[in-house]
Amino acid sequence: MxxxxxxxxxxxxxxxxxxxxxxxxxxxxxxxxxxxxxPGVSATTLDRLCPYKGWTLYFTEGFVESSLYVEKIKVFEQYFTSQIHLYDKDEIERQGSVLVDYKALTENTEVCMALPDLANQLREQPEISLNCLGLAIHQVLTLDLERHVTVLQGEGLPGGATPLINIPHISARLYNYEPLTALRMLRASVFGRLVCVRGTVVRVSNIRPLCTRLAFTCSGCSHTQSLTLTHGKFTMPTKCMQPECRSRSFVPNRSSPLTLTVDWQTIKVQELIGGEQREAGRIPRTVECHLTSDLCDSAVPGDTVTITGIVRVSQEDGSKGKKDKCMFLLYIEANSVSNSKGSCKRSSGIEFSLKELYAIQEIHSQPNLLKLIVHSLCPAIYGHLAVCNVAPRGIYVCGNTTSTSGLTVTLSREAGSGDYSLEAGALVLGDQGLCCIDEFDKLGQQQQALLEAMEQQTISLAKAGLVCSLPARTSVIAAANPVGGHYNRAKTVSENLKMGSALLSRFDVVFLLLDVPDESHDRKLSEHVMAVRSGKGGASSAMVTRDDIQSQHSLLEPVETPLSDRLQVCPGEYVDPIPPSLLRKYVGYARRYVHPSLSASAAQTLQEFYLSLRSHTHAADATPITTRQLESLIRLTELEKMGL
Structure with a gap:
């Protein structure tokens, strides 16, 4: 009972x-x-006869010998085996990634014979191809480590212990990928393809953990299984892996060894706009890039980066927290990041072809190089020069519409997480380049933001709980109008411009462009204006009358003829201007490779000149002379010998 x-x-x-x-x-x-x-612990179902120990790290489906993936993996495995002496195996395992040269891979004879359509497959099906590359290098390292263990076992391990071979996930990072894709070409048609973009980093977020593989424990039988979270999107298992269990309730187990979490960071990249690519009336295009694992912290705001990655889409959040299921945002899932700041001290991301190098040599051999460059800067504009269009990296801002944050750096909160992110301003974006500021006298209190950048070449930001410093190695060219519209010769330069002596002393050279009535100049100016209004151009007159503007290029030449007269185009003389794209290459080449050194005699001359300037500082109306002026003299001396 x-x-x-x-x-x-x-x-x-x-x-x-x-x-x-x-x-x-x-x-x-x-x-x-x-x-x-x-509880029992198992990963995704896998055939025990699979020769690849890391198969489950790259593919969710089971191993099939006749699969096209296997054929591709074997080809890549042979390629990496032949190139293994070029790689540091310990560094690959520590970083969890390997750099793969796209050109060397696609131009390899054996790879081309086995996979003739490899370039198209990498472009159209990048995720599968990159997984095959990663699994191939994973298998090569595994076999190499097994051979090493076999040798150690032959020599006799202490205690008869057998080491466990467990190599983590290794990502294949492609570099030298071609062609470059402009940000304006990132449309819906390139979704899912491998692209390569180049731009300036304008915003960087904090690093956050991203779960790519999550373990779930069954509530019925306590069995644990792992599930791959595609693109970081949370997904629950549909059924238990045990045949006798029909439970559909699962609990995430984030502390399980089957759970995989990686570092994750977002950056915003803005397109590089050259002179011929500049579009009026359109803000620069930007794209968000997602960095994972070892790619995190590879760039800071202001860096010029080349990013190779896969174009993805994310769902856009609508207004008031509502999600519009039909609207998506394009972003790039970065595969590799190449930062130009690490390649050369003054590199600006410019590459030179053999034809361009010959053209640069031909330009340098011209007898009157300064005159040629002056008339090539912008022959269509009368008087003032658009220097930003010729500089390899130039930013233009206007003083009356610029804020302090727009010049330096902004600290903002991200929409979803609430974390702080840095957004670069004009001086940071112009790092290793040029920043032109118009209406400099109308900056007001914003002028104080330039003091640190022009002295220390950095921008510091100190907020509550956040202190950081960003590079701002930027050359500043400013244009200011005097008070009242006319320059008063009875006052100093600082009084005419309402500019403090601390800021004025940071400029290497200050030029006074006085509006002096000149019958010859005024006649040519009026002819140019009438020619432009009548549609006849007027470039020739502009070429003749732009010369006095450029007198700053050679102040130290001991000649009797004024520079403005030497730069004028004589009657019957023809000057063939250099195209802006080639002139930009010439300037970039000079900045990268030409670094003149100061000789002992030149240093002695500069020292004597500096001491003579210091001896006249006791006068009442004298400009203060400090060591900044000596540094300016050194920079001007180096510029004179750069060949420009």
Missing amino acids: SREASGRGSWRGRGWRGGGGWRGRPWRGNSRNPSTSK
Whole structure:
């Protein structure tokens, strides 16, 4: 009787707790027997005959010998085996990535014969191809480590222990990928393709953890299985892996060894706009890039980067927290990041072809190089020069519409996470380049933001709980109007411009462009204006009358003829201007490779000149002379010998 009562009570309890006798029985049994309470742990289903130990790290489907993936992996495995001496195996395992030269891979004879359509497959199906590359290098390192273990076992390991070979996930990072894709070409048609873009980093977020593979514990049988979270999107398992369990309730287990978490960071890249690519009336295009693992912290605001990655889409959040399921935002899932700041001290991301190098040599051999460059800067504009269009990296801002944050750096909060992110201003974006500021006298209090940048070549930001410093190695060219519209010769330069002496002393050279009535100049100016209004151009007159503007290029030449007269185009003389694209290459080449050194005699001359300037500082109306002026003299001397 007691057994029947016990049986009925047991049957009811099992049926009520599990929803059926067949559900409650295994659950009660596990709770009563501690020796069998240890849950089973398994990854995704995989054939035991698979020769690749890291297959589950790259593919979710099972191994099939006749799969096209296997054929591609074997080709890549042979390629990496032949190139293994070029790689540091310890560094690859530590970083979790390997750099793969796209040109060397696609131009390899054996690879081209086995995979003639490799370039198209990398472009159209990048995720599969990159996984095959990663698994191939993973297999090469695994086999190499197994051979090493076999050698150690032959020599005799202490205690007869056998080391466990467990190489983590290794990502294949492609570099030298071609062609470059302009940001304006990132449309819906390139979704899912491999692209390469180049631009300036304008915003960098904090690093956050991203779960790419998550373990789930079954609530019914306590069995643990892992599930790959594609693109970081949370997904629950649909059923338990145990055949006898029909439970559909799972609990995430973030502390399980099957859970994989990587570093994740977002950056915003803005397009590089050259003179011929400048579009009026359009803000620069930007694209968000997602960095993972070892790519995090590879760039700071202001860096020029080349990013190779896969174009993805994310769902856009609508207004008031509503999600529009039909609207998506394009972003790039970065595969590799190449930062130009690490390649050369003054590199600006410019590459030179053999034809351009010959053209640069031809330009340098011209007898009157300064005159040629002056008339090539912008022959269509009369008087003032658009220097930013010729500089390899130039930023233009206007003083009356610029804020302090727009010049330096902005600290903003991200929409979703609330974390702080840095957004670069004009001086940071012009790092290793040029920043032209018009209406400099109308900056007001914003002028104080330039003091640190022009002295220390950095921008510091100090907020509550956040202190950082960004590079701002930028040359500043400013144009200011005097108070009242006319220059008062009875006042100093600082009084005419309403500019403090601390800021004025940071400029290497200050030029006064006075509006002096000149019949010859005024006649040529009026002819140019009338020619432009009548549609006849007027470039020739502009070429003749732009010369006095450029007198700053050679102030130290001991000649009797004024520079403005030497730069004028004589009657019958023809000057063939250099195209802006080639002139930009010439300037970039000079900045990168030409670094003149100061000789002992030149240093002695500069020192004597500096001491003579210091001796005249006791006058009442004298400009203060400090060591900044000596540094300016050194820079001007180096510029004179750069060949420009």
